[in-house]
Amino acid sequence: MEMKGQALLSTILALLAAILLLASTPAQRGLEIAIEADRRDTGFRDLTAELVMILRNRHGQESIRDMRNRVLEVDGDGDKSLVIFDRPRDVKGTAFLSFSHKSGPDDQWLYLPALKRVKRIASNNKSGPFMGSEFAYEDISSQEVDKYTYKYLRDETLDGQECFIIERYPVDKRSGYSRQVVWIDGAEYRTQKIDFYDRKDELLKTLTFQGYQQYLGKYWRADEMDMVNHQTGKSTKLVWENYKLQSGLKARDFDKNSLKRVR
Amino acid sequence: MRLKEFALLGLFLTLSLPGAGSLQGQGLELTGYVALESRLFPQSPLLNQQFSGANVSFTAQPEFFFDFASGSQSLLFVPYLRADQRDGNRTHFDIRELFWLHVADNYELSVGLRKIYWGVTESQHLVDIINQTDQLDNLDAEDKLGQPMVNLTFVRNWGAVDLYLMPYFRERAFLEGEARLRAPVQINTDRPQFESDSKEWHFTWAARWFHTLGIFDIGLSHFSGTGREPLLMPRQSEAGDLALIPFYHTINQTGLDLQATTGGWLLKLEAISRHGQDNQFFATVGGFEYTFGNIKGTGLDVGVLTEYHYDERGKAATSPFDDDVFLGGRLAFNDVQSTDFLAGAVIDRDTGSAFLNIEASRRFGDRYKIEAELRSFLNASPQDPLFVLRKDHYLQFEISRYF
Numbered sequence: 001m002e003m004k005g006q007a008l009l010s011t012i013l014a015l016l017a018a019i020l021l022l023a024s025t026p027a028q029r030g031l032e033i034a035i036e037a038d039r040r041d042t043g044f045r046d047l048t049a050e051l052v053m054i055l056r057n058r059h060g061q062e063s064i065r066d067m068r069n070r071v072l073e074v075d076g077d078g079d080k081s082l083v084i085f086d087r088p089r090d091v092k093g094t095a096f097l098s099f100s101h102k103s104g105p106d107d108q109w110l111y112l113p114a115l116k117r118v119k120r121i122a123s124n125n126k127s128g129p130f131m132g133s134e135f136a137y138e139d140i141s142s143q144e145v146d147k148y149t150y151k152y153l154r155d156e157t158l159d160g161q162e163c164f165i166i167e168r169y170p171v172d173k174r175s176g177y178s179r180q181v182v183w184i185d186g187a188e189y190r191t192q193k194i195d196f197y198d199r200k201d202e203l204l205k206t207l208t209f210q211g212y213q214q215y216l217g218k219y220w221r222a223d224e225m226d227m228v229n230h231q232t233g234k235s236t237k238l239v240w241e242n243y244k245l246q247s248g249l250k251a252r253d254f255d256k257n258s259l260k261r262v263r
Numbered sequence: 264m265r266l267k268e269f270a271l272l273g274l275f276l277t278l279s280l281p282g283a284g285s286l287q288g289q290g291l292e293l294t295g296y297v298a299l300e301s302r303l304f305p306q307s308p309l310l311n312q313q314f315s316g317a318n319v320s321f322t323a324q325p326e327f328f329f330d331f332a333s334g335s336q337s338l339l340f341v342p343y344l345r346a347d348q349r350d351g352n353r354t355h356f357d358i359r360e361l362f363w364l365h366v367a368d369n370y371e372l373s374v375g376l377r378k379i380y381w382g383v384t385e386s387q388h389l390v391d392i393i394n395q396t397d398q399l400d401n402l403d404a405e406d407k408l409g410q411p412m413v414n415l416t417f418v419r420n421w422g423a424v425d426l427y428l429m430p431y432f433r434e435r436a437f438l439e440g441e442a443r444l445r446a447p448v449q450i451n452t453d454r455p456q457f458e459s460d461s462k463e464w465h466f467t468w469a470a471r472w473f474h475t476l477g478i479f480d481i482g483l484s485h486f487s488g489t490g491r492e493p494l495l496m497p498r499q500s501e502a503g504d505l506a507l508i509p510f511y512h513t514i515n516q517t518g519l520d521l522q523a524t525t526g527g528w529l530l531k532l533e534a535i536s537r538h539g540q541d542n543q544f545f546a547t548v549g550g551f552e553y554t555f556g557n558i559k560g561t562g563l564d565v566g567v568l569t570e571y572h573y574d575e576r577g578k579a580a581t582s583p584f585d586d587d588v589f590l591g592g593r594l595a596f597n598d599v600q601s602t603d604f605l606a607g608a609v610i611d612r613d614t615g616s617a618f619l620n621i622e623a624s625r626r627f628g629d630r631y632k633i634e635a636e637l638r639s640f641l642n643a644s645p646q647d648p649l650f651v652l653r654k655d656h657y658l659q660f661e662i663s664r665y666f
Contacts, residue, residue: 055599063629068266089633089665092294105526107475115377115405116380118522120480125556128564132599136557176560198560229507252368256475257416257423261364261371263292263328 019165029082030150030166038145044219046249047071050241055133057256058233063088065131071142072254078102079142080254084262085131096156098123100142103171111259118256127176134205134227134236136176139196147171153181177204188212190220197232205229215245295325295341298663306654314441319348322400324359337364341409345400348443353399359409371416376409377428380535381471382480383522384548386570386589386609387582389533390518392486393469395433402444402638403620408433422474432463432489435509443655450495451506457489457550458513460540465489465513482520490514490540492581514539527554531570546574548584554593566593568607578613583648586612604606614644636660 024032037133053065066087072080078100085094093113100106106123126138148168156165163183170177178201183193190212198204211223225238300320322345330337341360347353362375379393394407409425413428434455438445459465467488474481493509500506516537523530532549550570558565568591572584591607605622619639626632636659643653 057599088626088629089294090296090630090663093666107524112599115545116378117382118380119383120475120522120529122524122527122554122556124526125554125564127560129562129597132562132597132601176557190368239615252418254416254472255423257371257418261366263330 022044026152027150029152030168031145033152033164033166033184033189034145034148034150034168037184037191040189041219042073044216045073045246047221047243047245048247048249049221051244052239053131053133053242054237056235058236062142063132070249070253072249072251074099076102078106078144080251081142082254082258082262083140095262097254097256097259098141099254100144102144102146106141108138109256109259111262116260118259124174126172126174134229134234135238138170138172138175138177139207139227148180155186156183158183158185161187161192163192188220190222203230213243215243219245266313275488276611289460289478290330293325294328294666295323296663296665297321297323300661301661302443302657302659304655304657306656308443309651309654310447312441313443313445316351318443320353321346326360335366338362339364341412350438350440352436352439353442353555355399355411355436356364357397357408359407361409361562369417371414371418373414373647374412376411377414378407378409379425381484381518381520383480383520383529383531384533384550384570385531385552385568386591386607387533387548387572387584388537389546389548390482390484390520392484392491392516392518393427393429395435395491397436399436399438422472425469425471425473427471429467429469429488429546432465432467433609434463434511435493435629437509443657444652446495446507446651449504449506451498451508455493455509455511456496457511459489463489478523478525480522480524482518484518484520486514486516486518488513490516490537492540494540512540527556528552541576541579544575546572546576546584547579547581548572550589557597562597564595564597565591567591568593574608578646581648583611583616587610608638611644611647614646615642616644616647616649617641618649630665632663632665634663635659636661 049069051067051069053067055063064087068084068086070082074080081098083096085091095111097109100104108121108123110119110121112119127136130137130140148170150168153165153167156163163185166182166184168180168182176198177196178199179197181190181195184190185192192209194207195203196205205227207225207227209222209225210218213223214220221240221243223240226235228235300322302318305318324341324343327340339360339362343357343359345353345355360375360376360378361376362373364371364373380391382388382391383393388404393411396404397406397408400406410429410433411431415426417424434452437450437452439450457465465488469484469486471482471484490512493511495507496510497505498508516535518532518535521532529552531551536543536545548570550568552566552568553578554564554566556564565633570589572587572589574580574582574585577585587609589607589609591605594604596602602625603623608617608619610617620633621637621643624632624634639656640649640652641648
């Protein structure tokens with residue numbers, strides 16, 4: 001009897017799921033994938049990491065930036081993040097603090113060590129390059145679900161992994177992109193690749209993620225991110241090192257006062 | 264030292280300093296820069312004794328940082344040296360910073376010489392008062408002498424509060440002799456006068472509350488003690504020469520700095536009310552900055568700035584900013600070399616005197632930066648404090664090597 005009941009329940013649930021799946025529009029399906037990816041990455045609390053940014057021009061000449069990154073998850077809002085520059089040396093000690101919000105503009109401050117000055121900066125220039133790289137401010141800022149609308153396109157195999165392909169459209173009119181096409185693997189919901197289309201809807205950049213590793217048995221972080229600009233031939237590679245999650249950072253480590261003592 | 268030898272020495276030091284001087288691993292980190300500055304004054308000077316033509320100057324500012332107790336305590340030591348080709352007074356040594364810092368969960372305590380910045384506006388730093396200005400280095404009042412203090416910081420959800428206890432005062436130095444960019448009268452800094460009998464040991468304190476409320480960043484401050492800006496009093500020396508003697512008043516100054524950040528706009532306001540020097544007066548500077556970001560997807564940012572200055576003392580003010588308008592523009596290429604341009608003019612609304620400033624900077628390779636600076640005093644009126652600098656237009660190039 002009990003067995004029967006369970007089997008019946010399972011059948012009903014499966015049917016319901018199938019109906020929902022069939023009924024869901026590509027927009028709903030895209031949003032569901034984005035929400036699921038976000039849900040799986042929720043709860044890491046805080047993160048510290050070191051990163052090397054390798055900028056290459058079209059002749060292959062490189063310049064290197066060394067940075068440290070700290071992120072704090074905020075319940076019910078976007079993450080707080082702090083980037084501290086170590087190299088090139090003339091910007092050593094410069095720090096970039098950002099409070100991202102689920103909706104509305106982010107709050108951003110810059111610390112200028114020569115003057116000891118904390119300066120609130122306009123955050124609307126999100127399409128501009130970050131540190132002369134191929135990453136725009138909007139590419140490195142916290143990716144909140146509400147910052148885009150979505151459309152599920154299709155499933156596709158990418159480098160042997162089954163992926164969902166979704167298209168997302170920035171809500172903010174000041175974004176430099178008309179749309180982004182995102183490959184997310186079905187096994188772990190990790191972003192594998194993003195194609196960025198400019199405002200004229202021409203392919204501008206491609207970002208690929210490599211060397212995903214799992215931390216605390218749950219959270220996936222890529223060791224390398226490679227951004228190639230198809231229109232200029234320039235590229236920027238980010239190499240991440242020393243990821244530490246749940247190391248106990250507090251809001252205190254992300255206040256404006258803390259900028260003055262980051263080194 | 265002759266120019267050539269001097270330039271060669273500077274160049275040698277600039278180029279030969281060890282590459283990555285970091286002694287990381289033991290918790291000690293050495294960074295900093297050495298720089299070679301050259302200034303060219305195209306006009307002949309106001310006074311015969313002032314030099315004509317070019318001047319070369321070498322500066323070094325290493326930073327020694329040591330942290331311990333798992334990062335909760337640290338020591339920072341930043342000595343500063345300038346060696347100037349022509350001006351013995353501009354050649355000077357200072358300790359910009361030397362302090363111990365303890366960071367606890369709910370407060371921060373530091374003891375030593377520190378540099379503190381308050382404020383939001385670009386063309387004048389009005390509320391910024393903790394440190395003495397080092398005007399030997401530059402006119403822009405952005406170089407500061409290290410201020411001895413005990414600084415206690417509390418951060419709460421209603422804002423951050425800083426308390427500064429300052430037992431000792433540091434006098435302002437003035438350019439003299441051969442130097443350009445100086446007043447055409449002798450300033451006798453050997454015998455400064457103080458309103459307080461304790462002189463430079465007069466106890467000074469300050470407090471500041473700083474908070475962010477939505478789009479507003481707001482700072483409220485109060486300073487009580489020896490004013491950093493002296494009045495220059497004419498006095499006859501024993502030899503009968505007329506000289507100016509710096510007089511330091513005991514002042515109380517309340518300051519406000521406020522910025523609203525919305526879209527591409529930054530709206531800025533600074534205001535002070537100072538008691539104890541010229542009785543009481545009010546001064547303010549306010550304006551806006553708007554940035555057109557990433558123009559046509561090129562990465563170029565163009566900023567336009569306007570600020571208005573007012574000082575209740577009028578032409579009797581110690582600063583040139585009594586009723587002036589600042590117009591400026593900023594170009595940031597956001598390229599790999601961080602190429603930047605800044606141009607601005609401060610124009611006196613009564614006299615039409617204008618101070619023109621153009622700055623450019625660009626990184627070369629990983630460790631070098633080249634900066635150029637053009638300063639010009641146009642249409643200078645005898646009523647304006649900048650009148651004495653009317654022959655001192657200059658063009659400056661500086662190459663810095665960071666390590």
